[in-house]
Amino acid sequence: MFNPAFSSAAMFARKNIMPVTNPDKPGNSIHHPAAKAARIFCDSATRSDIEPLLRAGLINGITTNPTLLKKAGAKSWANAKEIMKDLCALLQPYPVSLELTELTEDKMVEQAQELAVLGTNSVIKVPAGGYPAVVPGGDPFTGFKVVRKLWESGVRTNVTLVFNTTQAFWAANAGATYISPFLGRVPDYINKNDNPAKAAGNSLYSIGDKGFVAGDSVANSEYVAAGGEIKDAGARLIFEIATVFANYQITTEILAASIRNPVQLTECMLAGADILTVPAPVLQTVANHPLSDEGMRGFLEDSKAFSG
Numbered sequence: 001m002f003n004p005a006f007s008s009a010a011m012f013a014r015k016n017i018m019p020v021t022n023p024d025k026p027g028n029s030i031h032h033p034a035a036k037a038a039r040i041f042c043d044s045a046t047r048s049d050i051e052p053l054l055r056a057g058l059i060n061g062i063t064t065n066p067t068l069l070k071k072a073g074a075k076s077w078a079n080a081k082e083i084m085k086d087l088c089a090l091l092q093p094y095p096v097s098l099e100l101t102e103l104t105e106d107k108m109v110e111q112a113q114e115l116a117v118l119g120t121n122s123v124i125k126v127p128a129g130g131y132p133a134v135v136p137g138g139d140p141f142t143g144f145k146v147v148r149k150l151w152e153s154g155v156r157t158n159v160t161l162v163f164n165t166t167q168a169f170w171a172a173n174a175g176a177t178y179i180s181p182f183l184g185r186v187p188d189y190i191n192k193n194d195n196p197a198k199a200a201g202n203s204l205y206s207i208g209d210k211g212f213v214a215g216d217s218v219a220n221s222e223y224v225a226a227g228g229e230i231k232d233a234g235a236r237l238i239f240e241i242a243t244v245f246a247n248y249q250i251t252t253e254i255l256a257a258s259i260r261n262p263v264q265l266t267e268c269m270l271a272g273a274d275i276l277t278v279p280a281p282v283l284q285t286v287a288n289h290p291l292s293d294e295g296m297r298g299f300l301e302d303s304k305a306f307s308g
């Protein structure tokens with residue numbers, strides 16, 4: 001399992017300037033013991049996933065994306081907007097991330113304004129980079145330019161598809177409120193593409209002066225891939241971002257995304273994530289444990305001795 005270095009004094013200092021997750025209740029003499037806890041969001045656009053978690057007080061926000069909207073049944077842009085608007089109303093006042101689908105700066109800013117009015121709690125999800133896979137020759141700073149413009153006009157953003165610390169840093173520098181490193185996809189990718197004879201992470205993309213070069217360089221993989229097991233590479237990415245943000249007292253929130261299992265939730269918190277966005281099926285698995293269950297069976301049996 002991921003084995004982080006001890007949290008630094010800088011990490012504690014940063015925590016003190018971050019928002020409160022569990023505020024005290026007026027009139028209650030017990031201060032909330034987890035005032036600065038990691039916040040839990042649900043990674044879904046499906047109302048039936050979200051509503052019970054919200055009513056139970058288990059989540060403080062949601063994140064959506066085009067894949068999740070498709071899963072929720074969106075059949076047109078108008079229909080997707082109806083779903084997003086309904087989710088904003090449901091979640092009020094908690095944040096709801098709504099993702100851009102346009103690919104060029106002006107159109108993205110325009111679409112962001114269209115989504116921003118769906119709810120005062122909307123957050124615009126802006127993909128990092130310039131999307132060369134779908135916009136050949138596109139400006140690599142497209143996403144960050146959009147974030148800067150939205151910050152200037154008072155619109156909160158969540159920079160998504162973050163896979164390294166430089167992307168996270170540039171997003172913060174542009175004015176992002178949140179950044180979403182995709183924890184689960186890093187080990188997925190390495191497991192699928194690494195040459196087993198080489199060091200872990202040899203398949204990762206580099207960012208060099210030749211631009212993106214797949215498969216031939218580990219220049220960008222050392223920090224997230226080396227120094228531990230492949231399965232923990234995503235948690236190491238979170239830890240690296242958390243350390244950099246702490247060093248510079250950056251208050252952009254680290255929203256760990258692409259979570260596959262409850263162990264990764266623990267790893268994200270060890271690594272210093274501010275928010276964990278979790279698919280509903282993974283959230284269903286966090287509370288039970290076979291030993292809790294077995295223990296409960298024993299306590300219930302023994303309680304029969306005095307329940308008559």
Ligand code: G3P
Pocket residue numbers: 043063065180182184185257258259277
């Ligand atoms: O929030 C981002 C998330 O939805 C991506 O998850 O499972 O497609 O890697 P996944």
